[in-house]
Amino acid sequence: MVDIEYLAKPTPELLGWLSGGQLGNRFGRSIRLWFLITRFYLPExxxxxxxxxPFSYPQLRDRLFAPTHNLQEQSTRExxxxxxxNSDCICQRTAGELVFAQVSLDRQLWLERVxxxxxxxxxxxxxxxxxxPFQTVHRSLRDDLKYLVETGWLEKPKQGRYQLKVLQALPKPPPNLLVNTVAAPLATAQQRDLLHVLQAIAFVQPNLEIMADRLWQQVTQSGSMPSVQQRLFVHLDYILPDQTQExxxxxxxxxERLWEMPQGAVIQFETWVARQERLVTATVYPVCLHYIRRAKYLSAYRLNGTDxxxxxxxxxxxxxSPQLKVLPWGSTEIPAALKLLxxxxxxxxxxEIxxxxxxxxxFDFYLPxxxxxxxxxxxxxxxxxxDSVRHPTFKCLAYGELRQVVEAHFSDIKERRKILALIERRSPEDAYYGGWIRWRDTNVLMRLRDWRPNGEVLAPLVVREKMREEVAIESQFYRD
Incomplete structure (x- = not known):
């Protein structure tokens, strides 16, 4: 059985999804879309x-509005x-009345989230x-039906006709719409610990700062948090000044707003390429964000210099760039290959990431x-x-199995011989580890540097040579 009960409540997240991630510009439309979808599909x-x-727009119009409603297609909004x-027509109901009339929602939290x-x-x-929302011209309502077709909520079997879908064929909601956000009250100690953690990691997700402020207000107003020493601390390196952080x-x-749209969007921005020391304009399809080694990164799909x-x-x-430029899918600035995908x-x-x-x-998962x-x-x-976990493939190796490991992973005969010669000159009493890494990944190289002088890279030779060169340069700093 298909569960569509998440549609019953017009949560801000649901409205944001229905608006294609443009809730600010399409608030009234998102209310109309929610109302129509619930009437189409919820059994009550x-x-x-x-x-x-199938049905036509006039048939829907007559089902939706009171008999007093103006049916003239060319009529103005007024x-x-x-x-x-002074009638019961839906065009006389405000957005607030439509949202809160029949469903149970925390009004203040709903308004804050919207x-x-x-x-x-x-x-x-x-x-x-x-x-x-429904005090609009008939053309806008016709456009709403077209939008429902485009986003998968309706079918259009022929011109001017619309048809409901079977429940199994309805668009799949994002996971955040299916999560029950009503949690059991936290004990005082749990509230205190959660508040400290939220304050420490709020920079990772801007919404956490709002949650922390709200939790702080709740516990201080209720008087439930006694004045005690903080016992739980979270220290995370983050290197940005406040202005850059904003x-x-x-x-x-x-x-995050773009990702609420069914197919996302392509963005464009100017960015600084540190290795080349120059500015470039990037046109990319953004996929996800990561926080790693003191900074946030966007993983995106792009067209490289070889098309x-x-x-x-x-x-x-x-x-x-002051803002990320969002490109409509019809833009000529979007690579044809992305449009084809x-x-x-x-x-x-x-x-895939x-x-x-x-x-x-x-972290640079696309490197060799x-x-x-x-x-x-x-x-x-x-x-x-x-007792640390670096990566699932990075494991302890017995000295006696190193030859077999080298022969399995290094096909170049000269490199293989050099590696085996190095191993023969090392003690069986030492500890050996092996695993797959992304060559030239900055974060892996930083970890190898952190292990110096207690860790030696035996293979591959290209990484060993990189470490040797760095050590040679460093040694020059301490000659006097």
């Missing part, structure tokens, strides 16, 4: 049996509802809640992978390597 309204299949004054998702000021929120948060909010699609990670604080339903997903991250150690062999003094390995 049973419009499925009262509407012909004229359409003028004849319905303001956050839509970017409304207090006055804008008040104005939109008091507006009349800009990065704005990028993140924009991206091939590829993955790339962008550090958010190195984007210099969209048309074929093959746009990249975060699942997760799979690549599992293959090898390294090589097999790493490390040697450590046994005492150092015991305390700093053995």
């Amino acid at each position: 309204y049973d419009w499925r049996s009262s509407l012909p299949q 004229a359409v509802s003028a004849t319905c004054a 303001a956050q998702l839509a970017g409304f000021s207090a006055s804008e929120l008040e104005k939109n809640i008091a507006a009349f 800009r990065v948060d704005d990028y993140q909010v924009t991206l 091939e699609l590829e993955w790339h990670n962008y550090r958010l604080d190195r984007i210099i 969209r048309d074929r339903g093959r746009l990249p997903t975060s699942a 997760e799979s690549a991250l599992e293959e090898a150690w390294g 992978k090589v097999f790493l062999i490390m040697r450590f003094a046994r005492k150092f390995a015991r305390w700093y390597v053995a």
